Amino acid sequence: MSGTSDASPLPVRFRASLSSLASVPITLFGLILVTFLIGRAMPIDPVIAIVGDHAPPDVIARVRAELALDKPLPVQFWIYLEHLARGDLGSSVMTSRPVTTDIATFFPATLELATTAILIAILLGVPLGVFAARYQGSHFDHAVRVVSLAGQSVPIFVLGLLCLLFFYVKLGIAPGTGQQDVLFEGMVREVTGMRVLDAALAGDWDAFWDALAHLAQPALVLAYFSLSIITRMTRAFMLEALAGEYIVAARAKGLSDARILWRHAFGNIMVPLITVIALAYAGLLEGAVLTETVFSWPGIGLYLTGSLLNADMNAVLGATLVIGSVYVGLNLLADLAYRLLDPRVR
Amino acid sequence: MLTRRTLLASAAAAAVPLAAPAIFSGARAATPRNIVAMAKQIDDIIGAFDPGESYEFSNNEGCGNLYRKLVIPDPAGGDRLVGDLAEKWEVSKDGAVFTFHIRHGVLFESGKPLTAEDAAFSLQRVVKMNKTPGFILTQFGLTADNVEAMVRATNEYTLELKLPIVQATSFVLYCLSATCGCVVEKATVLANQANGDLGNAWLKMHSAGAGSYRLVEWKASDHIILEANPHAATKPHVPRVVIRHVADPSAQLLALQKGDVDIARDLVSDQLKLVLNKPDYNVARRPQLTSMYIGMNMGVPELQKVEARQAIKTAIDYEAIAKNITPNLWSVWQSFLPKGIPGAVADNPFKKDVAKAKALLAKAGYPNGFSVTLDHFAKTPYPEIAQAVQADLAAIGVKVQLLAGEQKQVISKTRARQQQLAMLTWFPDFLDAHSNAQAFCQNIDDSDATKLKSVAWRYHCFDKEMTELVDAAVKELDTKKRMEMYAKLQRDFFQRGPFAFMLQNVEISVMRKDVSGLALGVLPDYTRYAPITKA
Numbered sequence: 001m002s003g004t005s006d007a008s009p010l011p012v013r014f015r016a017s018l019s020s021l022a023s024v025p026i027t028l029f030g031l032i033l034v035t036f037l038i039g040r041a042m043p044i045d046p047v048i049a050i051v052g053d054h055a056p057p058d059v060i061a062r063v064r065a066e067l068a069l070d071k072p073l074p075v076q077f078w079i080y081l082e083h084l085a086r087g088d089l090g091s092s093v094m095t096s097r098p099v100t101t102d103i104a105t106f107f108p109a110t111l112e113l114a115t116t117a118i119l120i121a122i123l124l125g126v127p128l129g130v131f132a133a134r135y136q137g138s139h140f141d142h143a144v145r146v147v148s149l150a151g152q153s154v155p156i157f158v159l160g161l162l163c164l165l166f167f168y169v170k171l172g173i174a175p176g177t178g179q180q181d182v183l184f185e186g187m188v189r190e191v192t193g194m195r196v197l198d199a200a201l202a203g204d205w206d207a208f209w210d211a212l213a214h215l216a217q218p219a220l221v222l223a224y225f226s227l228s229i230i231t232r233m234t235r236a237f238m239l240e241a242l243a244g245e246y247i248v249a250a251r252a253k254g255l256s257d258a259r260i261l262w263r264h265a266f267g268n269i270m271v272p273l274i275t276v277i278a279l280a281y282a283g284l285l286e287g288a289v290l291t292e293t294v295f296s297w298p299g300i301g302l303y304l305t306g307s308l309l310n311a312d313m314n315a316v317l318g319a320t321l322v323i324g325s326v327y328v329g330l331n332l333l334a335d336l337a338y339r340l341l342d343p344r345v346r
Numbered sequence: 347m348l349t350r351r352t353l354l355a356s357a358a359a360a361a362v363p364l365a366a367p368a369i370f371s372g373a374r375a376a377t378p379r380n381i382v383a384m385a386k387q388i389d390d391i392i393g394a395f396d397p398g399e400s401y402e403f404s405n406n407e408g409c410g411n412l413y414r415k416l417v418i419p420d421p422a423g424g425d426r427l428v429g430d431l432a433e434k435w436e437v438s439k440d441g442a443v444f445t446f447h448i449r450h451g452v453l454f455e456s457g458k459p460l461t462a463e464d465a466a467f468s469l470q471r472v473v474k475m476n477k478t479p480g481f482i483l484t485q486f487g488l489t490a491d492n493v494e495a496m497v498r499a500t501n502e503y504t505l506e507l508k509l510p511i512v513q514a515t516s517f518v519l520y521c522l523s524a525t526c527g528c529v530v531e532k533a534t535v536l537a538n539q540a541n542g543d544l545g546n547a548w549l550k551m552h553s554a555g556a557g558s559y560r561l562v563e564w565k566a567s568d569h570i571i572l573e574a575n576p577h578a579a580t581k582p583h584v585p586r587v588v589i590r591h592v593a594d595p596s597a598q599l600l601a602l603q604k605g606d607v608d609i610a611r612d613l614v615s616d617q618l619k620l621v622l623n624k625p626d627y628n629v630a631r632r633p634q635l636t637s638m639y640i641g642m643n644m645g646v647p648e649l650q651k652v653e654a655r656q657a658i659k660t661a662i663d664y665e666a667i668a669k670n671i672t673p674n675l676w677s678v679w680q681s682f683l684p685k686g687i688p689g690a691v692a693d694n695p696f697k698k699d700v701a702k703a704k705a706l707l708a709k710a711g712y713p714n715g716f717s718v719t720l721d722h723f724a725k726t727p728y729p730e731i732a733q734a735v736q737a738d739l740a741a742i743g744v745k746v747q748l749l750a751g752e753q754k755q756v757i758s759k760t761r762a763r764q765q766q767l768a769m770l771t772w773f774p775d776f777l778d779a780h781s782n783a784q785a786f787c788q789n790i791d792d793s794d795a796t797k798l799k800s801v802a803w804r805y806h807c808f809d810k811e812m813t814e815l816v817d818a819a820v821k822e823l824d825t826k827k828r829m830e831m832y833a834k835l836q837r838d839f840f841q842r843g844p845f846a847f848m849l850q851n852v853e854i855s856v857m858r859k860d861v862s863g864l865a866l867g868v869l870p871d872y873t874r875y876a877p878i879t880k881a
Contacts, residue, residue, distance in 0.1 A: 043759065094391070096393065168600075
């Protein structure tokens with residue numbers, strides 16, 4: 001079967017991919033527009049957020065003009081888009097720095113947390129799901145189901161607080177909140193912005209273990225949430241795969257159980273599983289806000305929350321745009337991977 | 347089927363990932379001796395650490411430790427001003443010319459000597475940049491055009507300040523003791539200026555001062571790191587201070603108890619009960635100049651009647667609020683001038699008297715009361731206080747609907763004059779009575795086009811007599827007469843002002859028992875870390 005149609009010289013999968021790509025700017029534009037309008041509808045005067053409650057009227061008027069807030073809403077939006085087109089997200093009130101610099105500072109912490117969490121979730125969740133399906137109806141399967149359901153049912157901030165209470169307060173075996181102990185603040189040169197990696201690069205192993213210890217709790221809490229989804233979905237995909245005729249055929253051929261399980265059944269669930277994992281990862285990058293708040297983790301979620309409370313609209317728009325772009329980007333990658341890996345959709 | 351074995355297996359499976367932090371059992375008992383770690387809410391910072399722009403509590407406190415000023419309030423207490431960088435000063439008879447003699451031998455963190463030229467440049471840049479605190483100096487008539495002629499170094503160690511608008515000498519000196527009076531190193535700042543910003547962007551993230559510390563790093567809403575300035579005249583006992591942003595007071599207490607931090611700065615009444623008078627902790631305590639008040643918008647017909655406003659002031663049980671809701675942290679104080687500002691009167695004339703309040707309400711023409719909204723901050727203890735006020739006013743027939751909001755949301759609403767009753771806090775810009783007197787008593791034009799949108803303006807308080815008295819007091823050169831004028835102003839304000847001042851803040855910082863010496867100031871920029879010791 002040919003990968004091209006008679007009407008177009010491009011393969012169908014590339015045309016579909018191009019169509020997905022074309023939807024990205026529209027999605028992001030919608031995101032910016034909605035965030036911008038919400039920001040302007042907020043009952044907080046952004047100028048007050050910048051100059052404070054005591055500022056005299058002339059300073060307020062000057063700052064309002066500098067921010068173009070004295071112009072009609074469509075003009076304000078157009079100015080924002082113009083700056084955005086030049087890669088200028090404006091400056092943050094809270095940090096007094098360009099939002100792009102802030103995002104480069106805060107996003108690595110979220111990336112470190114979410115990536116660690118998703119790796120833990122994959123490493124634990126996929127085998128749990130596979131074996132739960134293999135031993136369907138067993139005690140192990142029931143146990144996995146209870147653990148997964150708990151992960152999806154318990155709010156993440158409750159779990160975070162319980163962990164802090166138990167491991168940090170009661171047992172004293174885990175460090176408290178933050179990315180690192182006070183002792184190490186400012187002691188390791190930031191290269192990637194990810195403390196564990198930076199400490200390893202600097203060869204400062206005390207700082208490395210400290211950063212790893214601080215990362216463990218929030219990453220595990222966050223991982224638990226994703227693990228429950230990945231486990232449930234892996235189990236469901238595997239049950240469907242194991243019921244396939246090709247599995248019966250493989251068994252009839254006398255293939256080993258492991259080979260049937262991992263090569264034939266698991267190999268066939270890779271495509272939908274990648275989509276689930278990509279969405280879970282995007283969800284972690286986007287949804288780490290609560291975990292970051294509970295663990296005082298200086299990531300993009302905490303930055304976004306602080307910016308919202310301070311009516312720091314450039315920061316809110318910039319952070320939303322980044323989170324949205326990551327989400328859309330990961331979706332797109334999953335979509336592309338799906339098309340590449342599954343011959344049926346080519 | 348769910349069996350006991352299933353449940354046990356589930357519990358074991360759940361425990362594995364969650365118990366994993368146990369492998370990193372590196373929780374330490376305390377911070378090292380050469381570091382002081384503070385837990386503090388520092389997400390209020392706007393304008394970062396440029397003293398020409400800094401205007402919030404946390405960055406003002408930082409600037410106070412990074413820079414020195416010409417004059418400061420006596421660190422030993424009281425409201426007397428003493429020279430800091432200024433060894434002495436003279437004021438011309440007409441109060442128009444101030445001559446400061448700069449102390450010799452003061453070094454910046456760069457190791458270079460501090461001169462009158464640096465002091466002149468520092469004041470000039472505040473006026474030229476005209477950021478939020480710029481008005482503290484421009485109210486003397488200084489402008490970007492005249493400031494170089496009016497503020498100048500007459501020789502290496504003599505600074506001359508000429509005032510285009512003559513005002514009370516003590517008022518001028520108190521203004522110079524504000525954060526915008528910090529002296530920065532001219533050469534360093536100019537070497538780092540970009541696009542003619544007088545070093546504003548650079549100074550937000552760096553320091554160029556002669557204070558006890560220098561700024562190493564600030565990460566917004568995360569941490570501030572200060573290190574001892576090797577050339578400082580007052581060398582700190584502990585060379586490194588790390589201030590970590592911990593917004594939640596409970597989390598601050600927890601970090602203090604576990605030894606993750608040495609000092610907790612923002613504990614509230616509930617947590618203080620657990621640590622005050624305990625041998626494991628030392629306490630630093632100082633009344634602050636922050637007041638909590640309820641403003642009554644005179645744009646609301648019912649609140650235009652002075653008797654109705656008096657009824658509200660008379661209905662509130664101030665003592666009960668202070669004792670039951672904010673013990674240790676807020677005490678009753680009813681003047682717009684907080685205790686600690688020269689000229690503040692300690693009358694506290696209002697006490698809960700339901701019968702009297704009802705009579706006043708009847709006299710105002712509302713024997714059955716009226717309905718009104720009360721905006722307040724959503725954060726503890728404001729909702730609890732608002733509820734107490736609601737109950738007190740209900741007792742005289744005034745039905746209050748509570749509207750909780752984020753701090754900036756409530757402030758935005760009052761600046762737009764859309765509130766009815768609003769409960770907020772206020773702190774003076776400098777230690778002189780004029781700051782609060784102008785804010786709460788002066789309204790030169792009640793229209794939206796006014797040049798002075800004072801707090802009084804936000805509540806349509808348009809009282810010509812009080813407005814004129816504020817102007818007269820700030821120009822009065824005789825200190826005794828000036829203080830008498832402020833006393834009259836406060837007593838007039840008790841009678842007519844549309845504000846029920848209720849409480850004044852006391853700051854309490856709790857330290858672990860091996861830490862002591864934190865010197866709290868009445869305003870954040872007078873708080874000093876250098877005396878902190880750690881055993």
